[in-house]
Amino acid sequence: MTSQDAAERAQKLRxxxxxxxxxxxxxxxxxISDDAYDALVRxxxxxxxxxxxxxxxxxxxxxxxxxxxxxxxxxxxxxRMYSLDNAMDEAELxxxxxxxxxxxxxxxxxxxxxxxDGSSIALTYxxxxxxxxxxxxxxxxxxxxxxxxxxxxxxxxRLIGPGAGATVEVxxxxxxxxxxxxxxxxxxxxxxxxxxxxxxxxAAGSVRQxxxxxxxxxDLDTFLYQVVEPERFGLASQHEALEWLRASGFKVNPDxxxxxxxxxxxxxxREALSRRHDLPYEIDGxxxxxxxxxxxxxxxxxxxxxxxxxxxKFPPEERTTKLLDIRVSVGRTGALTPYAVFEPVRxxxxxxxxxxxxxxxxxxxxxxLIGDTIVVRKAGDVxxxxxxxxxxxxxxxxxxxxMPDSCPSCGxxxxxxxxxxxxxxxNAACPAQRVERLIHWASRQAMDIEGMGEELxxxxxxxxxxxxxxxxxxxxxxxxxxxxTGRVKKDGTPVLVGPVVARKLxxxxxxxxxxxxxxxxxxxxxxxxxxxxxxxLADAFGSLEAIGSAGLEELASVEGVGPVIAASVRAFFENxxxxxxxxxxxxxxxxxxxxxxxxxxxxxLDGLTFVLTGALLSMTREQASEALRSLGAKVTDxxxxxxxxxxxxxxxxSKRDKAxxxxxxxxxxxxxxxxxxxxxxxx
Ligand code: AMP
Ligand code: ZN
Numbered sequence: 016m017t018s019q020d021a022a023e024r025a026q027k028l029r030x031x032x033x034x035x036x037x038x039x040x041x042x043x044x045x046x047i048s049d050d051a052y053d054a055l056v057r058x059x060x061x062x063x064x065x066x067x068x069x070x071x072x073x074x075x076x077x078x079x080x081x082x083x084x085x086x087x088x089x090x091x092x093x094x095r096m097y098s099l100d101n102a103m104d105e106a107e108l109x110x111x112x113x114x115x116x117x118x119x120x121x122x123x124x125x126x127x128x129x130x131x132d133g134s135s136i137a138l139t140y141x142x143x144x145x146x147x148x149x150x151x152x153x154x155x156x157x158x159x160x161x162x163x164x165x166x167x168x169x170x171x172x173r174l175i176g177p178g179a180g181a182t183v184e185v186x187x188x189x190x191x192x193x194x195x196x197x198x199x200x201x202x203x204x205x206x207x208x209x210x211x212x213x214x215x216x217x218a219a220g221s222v223r224q225x226x227x228x229x230x231x232x233x234d235l236d237t238f239l240y241q242v243v244e245p246e247r248f249g250l251a252s253q254h255e256a257l258e259w260l261r262a263s264g265f266k267v268n269p270d271x272x273x274x275x276x277x278x279x280x281x282x283x284x285r286e287a288l289s290r291r292h293d294l295p296y297e298i299d300g301x302x303x304x305x306x307x308x309x310x311x312x313x314x315x316x317x318x319x320x321x322x323x324x325x326x327x328k329f330p331p332e333e334r335t336t337k338l339l340d341i342r343v344s345v346g347r348t349g350a351l352t353p354y355a356v357f358e359p360v361r362x363x364x365x366x367x368x369x370x371x372x373x374x375x376x377x378x379x380x381x382x383x384l385i386g387d388t389i390v391v392r393k394a395g396d397v398x399x400x401x402x403x404x405x406x407x408x409x410x411x412x413x414x415x416x417x418m419p420d421s422c423p424s425c426g427x428x429x430x431x432x433x434x435x436x437x438x439x440x441x442n443a444a445c446p447a448q449r450v451e452r453l454i455h456w457a458s459r460q461a462m463d464i465e466g467m468g469e470e471l472x473x474x475x476x477x478x479x480x481x482x483x484x485x486x487x488x489x490x491x492x493x494x495x496x497x498x499x500t501g502r503v504k505k506d507g508t509p510v511l512v513g514p515v516v517a518r519k520l521x522x523x524x525x526x527x528x529x530x531x532x533x534x535x536x537x538x539x540x541x542x543x544x545x546x547x548x549x550x551x552l553a554d555a556f557g558s559l560e561a562i563g564s565a566g567l568e569e570l571a572s573v574e575g576v577g578p579v580i581a582a583s584v585r586a587f588f589e590n591x592x593x594x595x596x597x598x599x600x601x602x603x604x605x606x607x608x609x610x611x612x613x614x615x616x617x618x619x620l621d622g623l624t625f626v627l628t629g630a631l632l633s634m635t636r637e638q639a640s641e642a643l644r645s646l647g648a649k650v651t652d653x654x655x656x657x658x659x660x661x662x663x664x665x666x667x668x669s670k671r672d673k674a675x676x677x678x679x680x681x682x683x684x685x686x687x688x689x690x691x692x693x694x695x696x697x698x
Pocket of ligand 1: 097098099100128129130131132133134135136151187188240302326
């Protein structure tokens with residue numbers, strides 16, 4: 016074949032393959048068999064191997080090609096990527112529809128679309144060829160994830176139909192279908208890797224993978240719903256834009272309806288809600304948009320969202336089940352926490368069987384009886400919660416819960432101060448508290464003794480090897496290797512920890528001797544001293560000894576430490592048992608003062624204060640806090656005028672509003688990542 020022939024043949028193959036890929040992936044309506052399709056691809060690959068100069072970036076062979084990248088380049092969006100205002104229930108939605116109706120006149124047409132629970136994406140095509148894909152980021156600046164997005168089969172590499180040859184930006188959602196999500200988590204689990212909380216996190220995480228080959232394996236999908244500068248293509252309304260996207264080769268969600276009354280919009284929302292579980296992907300609501308672009312322009316934008324659109328959010332998912340029992344657990348501070356034990360039910364994608372009831376007042380307030388049929392839900396789709404009983408379904412066999420008057424673990428009498436809601440076991444030697452304190456000490460957020468899990472700690476306590484946290488440092492490999500794991504062999508003999516694991520455990524214990532002071536302080540489990548307060552105290556005093564000998568006023572004068580915390584810290588260090596414990600830890604070689612080895616030059620965030628709100632996708636809040644602190648920043652829990660930045664993740668709390676009210680700069684996760692990577696602050 017001459018290279019002229021090869022070029023022509025390659026171009027024909029590329030067009031044909033792109034066409035059949037579109038039929039198969041986007042339209043789900045293939046015209047040729049998989050074998051025939053594969054044969055076309057193989058032929059093209061063959062030609063491209065022999066004539067590498069013929070490979071074009073839009074070739075179907077080039078979806079996975081880019082090498083793993085270390086960092087995603089920032090992309091400034093030519094037009095801001097807005098988020099949406101929410102309507103939390105039908106009443107709020109109706110109020111919005113009426114407001115818009117008043118401004119634009121009755122008979123205004125709306126387009127209803129499903130709110131896909133994924134991650135937003137902006138795709139740029141130059142002369143009809145995909146040249147860039149970017150995440151939303153903070154709306155102004157996103158990240159360049161082109162190499163990853165190219166691997167998604169429903170993203171056209173070259174536009175067809177009305178979009179052919181166009182230079183255009185389009186926007187939409189990348190998501191992971193439910194079945195792919197389940198498969199991914201099974202694989203992650205089997206590989207001992209972290210599982211994703213929900214398909215949205217899985218999609219966002221997969222888009223921000225360093226290695227495009229991994230993204231390619233993740234089975235992501237897309238729905239596009241926006242054309243930027245639609246007037247350039249003669250588009251006058253949202254429904255025309257959707258048609259244009261579809262005809263240009265994009266995957267567009269088919270569940271779209273143009274409505275011209277509030278009743279029609281509500282009907283669409285109710286149908287969407289009832290069909291939610293039948294859809295192969297997650298949706299978390301309905302987006303209602305004013306159809307006409309001219310009318311959209313009339314309404315304009317607020318600082319954060321268009322006025323011409325609203326996201327109607329579905330209510331949290333609820334199920335009914337039977338309340339089998341109310342039991343009480345003893346926490347590390349002796350607090351008795353009642354929890355509901357109910358028949359397992361699937362809610363929002365996972366099975367739940369227990370939910371905390373917080374305290375006795377809460378049970379009374381909810382009017383729960385053991386034996387009740389109850390409504391349970393996942394608050395914010397994460398934490399199981401008992402909503403309340405269905406009183407009509409009682410048959411008289413139900414019985415009230417009584418808080419035990421003695422500790423279920425040690426039998427000591429329980430006690431509750433008049434003005435508090437929580438009953439406590441105040442026996443310092445209570446085994447349940449002891450175990451919880453040990454678990455807390457070894458946990459990731461505290462001293463992080465890898466491999467030292469709950470089960471092993473219980474065993475070590477049972478065998479008399481662990482009483483308080485200083486005992487961790489007296490365990491030797493020999494002792495550890497002989498501890499039973501709780502499992503038994505086929506012949507009935509118990510499985511022991513064994514020398515290999517024991518060696519790792521001993522090394523992990525040794526490593527935990529040199530954690531930052533804040534973790535040590537947090538690990539001690541002093542009441543009211545959470546991770547944030549611990550690091551504030553560590554920064555202010557520099558050593559456990561200094562904190563232990565600080566007076567009430569000295570403690571309370573530290574920013575972020577009030578009189579209640581100060582009193583609790585004092586009480587802890589005045590207790591002779593605790594003082595002994597601290598002495599034993601120090602004697603065992605646990606570092607009790609900040610090992611400040613970082614030269615000043617490596618603390619670029621010195622003097623800055625950060626507050627975190629909402630969930631981050633690429634790391635936990637603890638990890639973020641620690642990383643910020645290691646660069647010299649302070650991380651506190653509440654926003655004040657002195658706060659330098661508020662980092663806003665998914666589902667942020669009121670801290671964001673407070674920051675906006677005080678004029679404190681609000682930044683997104685991408686900004687945070689950039690700060691951590693380069694120390695560079697957003698403008
Ligand atoms: P929120 O993040 O709750 O403010 O909701 C806004 C986000 O919803 C947008 O940034 C999109 O990523 C997402 N979204 C999902 N489906 C749609 C849709 N059909 N139209 C507009 N936005 C959508
Ligand atoms: Zn007890």
